[in-house]
Amino acid sequence: MSPSLQALGYLAAAVLFILGLKRLNSPATARAGNRLSSIGMLLAIAITLVDRAVISYTVIAAGLVVGGALGLWMARSVKMTSMPQMVALLNGFGGAASLLVGGAELLRSHRLGQTMAVDAGVTVQLAVLIGAVTLTGSLVAFAKLQELMSGRPITFGGQKLVSGLIFLGIVGLAVYQVITPVPLLWTFYTVVGLSMVLGVMLVIPIGGADMPVVISLLNSYSGIAASMTGFVIGNTGLIISGALVGSSGIILSQIMCKAMNRSLANVLFGAFGATSGAAGGARSAEGLTVRTISVEDAAMQLAYARLVIVVPGYGLAVAQAQQQVRELAELIEKRGGDVRYAIHPVAGRMPGHMNVLLAEANVPYDKLYDMDDINPEFERADVALVIGANDVVNPAARTDPSSPIYGMPILNADHAKSVIVMKRGMSAGFAGIENDLFYYPQTSMLFGDAKQSLSGLISEVKQV
Amino acid sequence: MSDALLLGIVVFVLATFLGAELIGRVPPTLHTPLMSAANAVSGITVVGAIIIAGAGYGWISNVIGFLAIVFAMMNVVGGYAVTDRMLEMFRRDEPARGAAGTPGKEAGR
Numbered sequence: 344m345s346p347s348l349q350a351l352g353y354l355a356a357a358v359l360f361i362l363g364l365k366r367l368n369s370p371a372t373a374r375a376g377n378r379l380s381s382i383g384m385l386l387a388i389a390i391t392l393v394d395r396a397v398i399s400y401t402v403i404a405a406g407l408v409v410g411g412a413l414g415l416w417m418a419r420s421v422k423m424t425s426m427p428q429m430v431a432l433l434n435g436f437g438g439a440a441s442l443l444v445g446g447a448e449l450l451r452s453h454r455l456g457q458t459m460a461v462d463a464g465v466t467v468q469l470a471v472l473i474g475a476v477t478l479t480g481s482l483v484a485f486a487k488l489q490e491l492m493s494g495r496p497i498t499f500g501g502q503k504l505v506s507g508l509i510f511l512g513i514v515g516l517a518v519y520q521v522i523t524p525v526p527l528l529w530t531f532y533t534v535v536g537l538s539m540v541l542g543v544m545l546v547i548p549i550g551g552a553d554m555p556v557v558i559s560l561l562n563s564y565s566g567i568a569a570s571m572t573g574f575v576i577g578n579t580g581l582i583i584s585g586a587l588v589g590s591s592g593i594i595l596s597q598i599m600c601k602a603m604n605r606s607l608a609n610v611l612f613g614a615f616g617a618t619s620g621a622a623g624g625a626r627s628a629e630g631l632t633v634r635t636i637s638v639e640d641a642a643m644q645l646a647y648a649r650l651v652i653v654v655p656g657y658g659l660a661v662a663q664a665q666q667q668v669r670e671l672a673e674l675i676e677k678r679g680g681d682v683r684y685a686i687h688p689v690a691g692r693m694p695g696h697m698n699v700l701l702a703e704a705n706v707p708y709d710k711l712y713d714m715d716d717i718n719p720e721f722e723r724a725d726v727a728l729v730i731g732a733n734d735v736v737n738p739a740a741r742t743d744p745s746s747p748i749y750g751m752p753i754l755n756a757d758h759a760k761s762v763i764v765m766k767r768g769m770s771a772g773f774a775g776i777e778n779d780l781f782y783y784p785q786t787s788m789l790f791g792d793a794k795q796s797l798s799g800l801i802s803e804v805k806q807v
Numbered sequence: 808m809s810d811a812l813l814l815g816i817v818v819f820v821l822a823t824f825l826g827a828e829l830i831g832r833v834p835p836t837l838h839t840p841l842m843s844a845a846n847a848v849s850g851i852t853v854v855g856a857i858i859i860a861g862a863g864y865g866w867i868s869n870v871i872g873f874l875a876i877v878f879a880m881m882n883v884v885g886g887y888a889v890t891d892r893m894l895e896m897f898r899r900d901e902p903a904r905g906a907a908g909t910p911g912k913e914a915g916r
Contacts, residue, residue, distance in 0.1 A: 397861035410880025418888030590826030695838030707900035
């Protein structure tokens with residue numbers, strides 16, 4: 344195949360990726376879009392296999408089979424609650440692949456004693472740096488999400504200084520490498536090592552609650568790293584595809600930051616939840632009492648409600664109670680009530696996570712409402728049913744300037760005529776902050792395991 | 808700066824803006840599948856990995872190429888497959904009619 348024909352083929356693949364992304368703008372067309380995108384990938388791989396440079400297929404075939412089988416196994420076996428971990432791992436693998444491709448180019452030049460042009464040298468260094476940071480950063484994010492390590496921020500004095508020095512060291516070595524005609528091995532390995540340390544250093548000070556931002560950002564890095572390998576091997580298709588992924592991750596991180604009213608810099612370097620967390624909201628717990636409600640009374644309220652808005656939080660997923668929520672909602676609907684779900688952008692452990700968890704439980708997607716769409720509806724709601732959510736309905740975000748979450752957009756559950764909060768106990772939320780909503784006059788608490796409480800509500804509503 | 812690099816930068820910048828435009832239109836409800844689909848697309852590095860593994864540069868390149876293909880293919884296959892698995896679960900609110908026939912044939916009834 345001639346190189347120009349090949350280049351057109353890669354362009355066609357990139358166009359298929361773009362069309363695939365375009366169809367992700369609606370759940371109705373998204374699946375077809377994903378297929379289209381995968382056809383683009385198949386095309387790109389096929390074109391590469393007939394490349395003139397490829398002379399032996401044994402190693403390629405082995406890699407394709409092993410990687411494909413592992414990927415399929417992961418995709419089939421992963422639980423939907425573990426999607427953030429899977430995406431974190433995939434981000435890391437993407438980084439690793441870019442690191443290896445960039446590194447291989449450099450090692451080849453070294454072995455052949457070839458001079459590497461300055462621009463090729465720069466892009467190799469970038470692919471290696473970003474790839475290595477993405478790899479280890481993602482592995483730390485994975486470990487935090489999988490609870491292999493504590494979700495608490497790990498901080499120590501002079502941390503930013505150390506990270507800064509490591510970064511400067513990498514830049515210095517990379518520049519030295521680039522201006523040296525024939526690539527040196529020791530600088531290469533040191534850059535790889537330092538970049539890996541930097542990846543760890545950048546993610547350990549970030550708390551578990553901020554992981555949605557981190558995995559979005561690492562998603563972006565993995566794309567940028569792929570784009571850099573495109574520069575390295577001179578492939579426009581790779582540059583386009585990587586850039587698409589790069590901008591996707593950046594936009595998602597911005598959406599997440601906005602949903603938490605924090606700047607990206609604050610998320611990355613603020614070590615949120617390390618020490619300051621409890622200071623702001625601790626005052627309200629003293630001297631106030633919460634009102635508890637029995638399953639029977641709660642069921643009565645729900646059965647006669649015209650509009651019920653469910654506010655699901657990650658606690659719902661932890662209790663594995665999504666099916667029960669859907670059953671309860673269907674019962675209320677059969678009695679003529681309207682049930683909607685209010686999804687806060689950071690309700691799950693990654694952007695859109697809660698929507699997937701509810702879709703898995705057969706909740707139709709047109710009943711899931713974004714924050715801006717549902718907030719005006721709370722005033723009409725007879726009952727706001729808050730299940731395993733806490734910080735995203737904390738009115739302190741609106742009223743208390745001393746609260747760490749002040750300014751964060753929240754779901755207006757407190758505007759509903761009645762609020763039923765289902766919770767295990769009075770523990771603070773993920774951000775470690777007391778919640779005033781629990782002490783409001785219209786609020787009643789239904790303590791216990793969400794799954795059991797919901798099953799109780801289901802049987803009670805049936806009897807009403 | 809070489810022409811190839813310059814062209815590459817132009818393409819990179821334009822594609823970044825195109826990506827931003829496309830992603831801005833994806834509804835929040837699909838953000839998780841979007842991320843896993845993005846993982847799959849970033850597996851495009853497999854293209855570079857295949858060249859390294861197949862060009863007969865020597866055993867070190869073979870090993871590096873093999874590993875790079877494995878990592879990239881996990882992204883490609885894992886990303887597309889898990890995205891498909893998620894998107895399959897997204898349904899509209901019409902369970903009763905959905906059981907009777909495919910949604911596209913409603914006009915004929």
